[in-house]
Structure formats: C-alpha cells, structure tokens
Amino acid sequence: MPRLNFEGRDYALETGESVLECLERHGVALTSSCRSGVCHSCLIRVLEGAPPPAAQKGVKETLRAQGYYLACCCRPDADLKAERGAAQQRYRAIIESVHPLNATVARLRLTETNGFTYFPGQFLNLVHASGQVRSYSIASVPREDAWLELHxxxxxxxxxxxxxxxxxxxxxxxxxxxPQGNCFYVPGRSEQPLLLLGTGTGLAPLYGILRDALGQGHTGPIHLFHGSVRRDGLYLVEALRALEAEWPQFHYHPCVLEGPAEEDIAVGAIDQLALERVPSLKGFRVFLCGHPDLVRQMQRKTFLAGASLSDIYADAFLPAAAAASTPS
Ligand SMILES: Cc1cc2nc3c(=O)[nH]c(=O)nc-3n(C[C@H](O)[C@H](O)[C@H](O)COP(=O)(O)OP(=O)(O)OC[C@H]3O[C@@H](n4cnc5c(N)ncnc54)[C@H](O)[C@@H]3O)c2cc1C
Structure with missing residues (x-):
C-alpha cells in the first residue's frame, strides 16, 4: 500500500484513495470544494514521487513545472511526499454591498481587494468563516469597475x-x-463571432466576458443567450438591453422555459433556441457557463454545429462536495 508523507507525517493510502480523502480520513484539514478537479482549491506540492498525470489535468503549466497537483484527483500507486500548496494566493477584501438582482440572485460587490488581478469570467474560491469554500465567477471588468462583482x-x-x-x-x-479558470476573453481575433450561453447565475461570467470583449473593441457579432425557468429568474435584463442598444454587434436573447410569451423573451429550451437562431457555429468562439448538465450538453452540440473544440470555453457550476473541508 503506498504511503503518503504529508508535511512530515506518514499516512497509509487505501487502494484507490485520493490524497485529499486520505488526509481527511486522518483529520488533516486541506482546503477543498468541488472535489472533481475544477476549482483547484486543493492544490498540493509534490516533493518526492510521481503521481499519475491525471492529477495535473487543467493545472497551469507554470504550476505543473513546480510540482503542483490536485489532491482530489491524485490517487498515487507509489509513495509520495507532499506539502500544502501555496499556489493560490489568499486575499482579503471588504464587502461593499449585497444587492438583490432578483428574488434568488444577489450581487456581492467586494472592494479593497489588495492587488487581486483577474480576467472577467474567471472564478475565485470564497472562504467562509466556517472553513467552507465555494467557487464564484467574476462578473466585473477591472478596467471599468472599481469593485469585484459576484452573482x-x-x-x-x-x-x-x-x-x-x-x-x-x-x-x-x-x-x-x-483567480482560476480559462473562461475569459482573449483579444486578438476581434471579428470572430461569439456565442455566450448560460442559465441562472451562469450569466455572471458571461456578463464580464461580454463587457470585456466590447470594451476591448470586439467587432464581430456577439450573441448572448440567458435562460431561466420563468421570467422572474432572469436578471440584468434592462442592463443587457441597454448594451444591445449601444452596441450594434451585440444581440441579447433572454429565454424562459415556461411562458407566457413576452415581447423579446423567447419561450423554449435554451439549447434549441440558440441553435435555431445561430444554426452554424463554424468559426465561432463559444462560452458556456452554469448548470453542469447544460454545459456538458452544449459542449457537444456547439461542436456538432461547427465550433472548433479549441474555441469552446466552459465553466460547469459543479456543486461543492459534501465533505468540503476547513482551510489551512
Ligand atoms: C467554477 C464554478 C463557478 C461557479 N460560479 C458560481 C456563480 O457565479 N454563482 C453561483 O451562484 N454559484 C456558482 N457556483 C456554484 C457555487 O460554487 C456553489 O456550489 C453554490 O453557491 C452552492 O453553495 P452553497 O454553499 O450555498 O450550498 P452547499 O452547502 O454547497 O449545498 C447545499 C446542498 O445543495 C446541493 N447543491 C449544491 N449546488 C446545487 C445545485 N446547483 N443544484 C442542486 N443542488 C445543489 C448540495 O449537494 C448540498 O446537498 C460555481 C461553481 C463552480 C465549480
């Protein structure tokens, strides 16, 4: 059975057990949230041993080179020596405001973020006083907003x-x-058409990406589909309509599953509506955010509709696993 030496203490790994599971079983607190390799809050640094490559999937090249691995995906079959990763910097900020955007979505604005830099659409891992950690996508644009905004x-x-x-x-x-994630706008191909699609708070990163693209001079058509079960689940409708009026290349498509039909709000499934209105995605850059089932489904559908795999960016809002633990 492989042994894990973590910060000077030895632990026996059970067959198929991840480093995160092993540490938790022994009462060692390690920051974690999604436990599926998405949020990257459980990065550890491996000092000796060779963990399976799967434990570095999605980890930035610069961090890989320094021996960073994801404890939740790291299931070693040989001995390992590791320590807590300092790869993700910790920041403190002050809550500027909490404001309802609709009955179930609150806008949280943070200020005094102490030099935190990010691209709109990336996400951060919020650490609650209880030690629980959750990921939230960033809706603000540093060039335009004096705050950090989460929905x-x-x-x-x-x-x-x-x-x-x-x-x-x-x-x-x-x-x-x-910050984490690669769901953000990179300037350079300003004429490329963009498809932004999400439900619920999946709008948060899309709102950041949209305003970033417009602000950086994107000239190609931008289609944003935001879906909800009912009308009261949509939010920022007026702000998005104002952007649509201001920028002729931007097309806002709010949609709801359950009617009644309202002017400018389509009724139907968001995936079907999007592919009816934009049937060919050849040459598009695609951003998909929100409910994991929809994101997975749309990754496939947008690829089949012509988008190249390298042009599809996605953030599935996976729920945190029940055993998310206390941070160090
Ligand atoms: C990359 C990423 C980005 C994210 N961005 C956002 C964002 O911008 N805005 C946002 O609101 N959320 C976002 N999330 C989801 C967020 O991290 C939390 O999972 C969510 O806010 C619930 O946390 P909680 O502590 O309130 O609930 P928890 O205490 O984690 O969950 C309570 C219970 O509800 C279940 N549960 C959790 N989520 C769901 C769900 N979606 N549907 C059904 N049951 C669920 C849990 O399994 C648990 O039983 C994101 C997640 C990821 C991975």
Missing amino acids: VGLLPGGCISTWVHHEAAAGESVEFLG
Missing part, C-alpha cells in the same frame, strides 16, 4: 449562498483564493 444564487439550505443572501453585510471582511 450568488440562493440555494435553500446552502451554506455560503444563504450566508451571502441573509447575513453578509457591507463593511465585513471576506477571504478568497484565486
């Missing part, structure tokens, strides 16, 4: 979303890690 959907009984909606108050200090 948090209320999940009944959810640890962090309930805190944001019912307890978080202006002036409070919060901690976070990041």
